[in-house]
Amino acid sequence: MTPNPPRSPRPTRRYVPIVLLAVLAVASGVAALTSNRTVSPNVVGPEGVLMTNAPLLASASSSATGAPVDGLTCRPEKDAVIKYHVHVHLAIFVDGVQKALPAGVGITKPYLTEHLRSGTFLDTSIYDCLYWLHTHVADGIIHVEAPAKATFTLGQFFDVWRQPLSATQVGPAHGAVVVFSNGRRVSGNPRDVALPPGGDLQIDVGAPVVAYQPFAFKVSGLCGQGTAGCAVPAKK
Numbered sequence: 001m002t003p004n005p006p007r008s009p010r011p012t013r014r015y016v017p018i019v020l021l022a023v024l025a026v027a028s029g030v031a032a033l034t035s036n037r038t039v040s041p042n043v044v045g046p047e048g049v050l051m052t053n054a055p056l057l058a059s060a061s062s063s064a065t066g067a068p069v070d071g072l073t074c075r076p077e078k079d080a081v082i083k084y085h086v087h088v089h090l091a092i093f094v095d096g097v098q099k100a101l102p103a104g105v106g107i108t109k110p111y112l113t114e115h116l117r118s119g120t121f122l123d124t125s126i127y128d129c130l131y132w133l134h135t136h137v138a139d140g141i142i143h144v145e146a147p148a149k150a151t152f153t154l155g156q157f158f159d160v161w162r163q164p165l166s167a168t169q170v171g172p173a174h175g176a177v178v179v180f181s182n183g184r185r186v187s188g189n190p191r192d193v194a195l196p197p198g199g200d201l202q203i204d205v206g207a208p209v210v211a212y213q214p215f216a217f218k219v220s221g222l223c224g225q226g227t228a229g230c231a232v233p234a235k236k
Helices: 013-034 154-161
Strands: 039-044 050-052 084-094 097-099 112-116 119-123 141-146 177-181 184-186 200-205
Touching: none
Parallel strands: 084 200
Antiparallel strands: 039 050, 084 097, 084 141, 112 119, 177 184, 177 200
């Protein structure tokens, strides 16, 4: 019998570019879907909160004088009276891209800078003071540390930060502004939006508007000088 001639190898090489293109297309689609939220799942900061790999919307203002802002005072550590301590997470998106809050909002200089293995934590020293609304870490967590329970607003926080906030501007970013509070789209003036204790806020400025991105958090670890704990809710 005449042996069968050897088969020609399958022409797989010509399909490789097609396969690569398909893989790249899928990867690009995934990147596009996930590029708005830049949370790094393996990076937990000094407050036990996931950090965001995003540029700052604006720096923490160094022009704060310690004078009262919107009825909020700036207290030295020795005069701290904190009977209400809660946290709020704030995410900001500009034209669909996330921006981060800086550490040190509401803390006058010179900061007490604590260099920890998990990151940098800014606090008050004996030479400066701390407003009732402030940030210690660039993780999006706003601390509300007040002598009594009250309702505080985004407008007050941005005033302490010395950054503008309106229906058409968020810090240096301009465009139509949309605010979500715990997933619910809020109408009206963004300045009037309350800081929900233990809640999650999202601000979108410009286009596209990023759909609400839920963010679960629990603040732990360092919580600031003069505090009895990471959360001290007001007694009823």
